[in-house]
Amino acid sequence: MGFLQKTSKQTAKLKSLLVLAVSRIAVARRPRLARKSIACSDVSQLLVLGHLDRALHRAEQVIQEDNMLEAFGIIELYCKRLIEQAEQLDKPQECGEELREAAANIMFAAGWCGDLQELLFARTILADKFGGDFAAAAKEGTGIVDPILVWKLSGNTTSMQLKKKVTKEIAAENNILVDFSELPEATEDDDDVLVDFFELQEATEEGNNSVPNSQDLLGEMSCQDDMDGSSESGNDNVHIATSSDGSDDEVIGRRNRRWWRLGCA
Template sequence: MGKILNTLLRRSPSKTSSKLAMMARLAISRIAILKNIHTAKWNIACSDALQLLPGGHPRRELALIKAELAITEQKTLDAYAMIEVYCRLLAEKTEMITDSKECPNELKEMVSSLIFAASRCGQFPELEKIRQMLTSKYGKDFAYSAIEIRNNCGVHPKMVHKLSSLPPTMEAKENLLKKIARDNNIAYIA
């Protein structure tokens, strides 16, 4: 049925495959830009926290806010690193994807994680296009399973954690401030 539909719609599997691979390569290029932006934000948040460390209670509260920003940026950078790896794998395995009617088990984590990430990463049109193409290929139920993180959906748990909107714990913020203080030979008083 898929070949007939492709013929009727004048889509060849190789054309779909090359379009998916091209979109994956474009996403990798976009990730490089996004990584630079978020690295700069991470550096600014850490620098601001460092400047606020040697101070009293009001400055400590501001330092904790900056630490939270830095942790959020680091989680975003970690998620982009994972997305980049998955996009590289996608570019290599597009023929395998276009040749199968159901998602191959060895690619389920990659496909599910990319669909999940696309639903959480705004301003990333290439990843959104990849999500649309994979949803078109494997169906809305497969995509919703990944987006909603259903049982056995295949989304990597680390990806779920990195793209979570939950704020960092106080312990995580304190640990980052201690690390910043230690790295810069500043006494940190909790």
């Protein structure tokens, strides 16, 4: 009887933590939406000024914010699933695949979302319920962890091919013509990782069971990170906020005014 009572209290605490996490997601979205909007505007204005290289550099933040916003949406769904079926967590051995999947994704996300501290405590409780092996697999992003969530939280946002794609989309939305012909081509490995990701999205949306293993995806991204670190180390001095001829003052001035209106300056 004592064991059952302890487990029930633990489950109640877990449910409270997840409810708080859902509330915090709503709060955490707002500044990220603001930063994404400002970064998109900066990319557009830099393209108008002819600074394609700096626009691509700025597109990296657009990717980062967009990935985290999409990850928040996925995490929120898994939190709500655990909240709705919390009673079943009193008997983790009898939990269905959907509940185990939700638990694994929350445990993985806990290590990547500094905005959601409640998930760290939730991960500890879930690890007690499902065991060390389950927790270890979830932490690594393997097993039943959603590969899309793995990509959104740990993917390579410095990929030149991805930055070109985002920059091109922003340019199209603002009727701006861009020419990437003078820029160095992305590496073949870079293209392969992106193709894997886009195929992964399509397969997931269509319910295709041939989704690649998330651990393989992480391995490819890790290799690409190493390559990017060695091949792009000479570009660390690229900054949007400064320019030798002062041509970016208008972009920065507008951005600062927008931050002031948002109360984020």
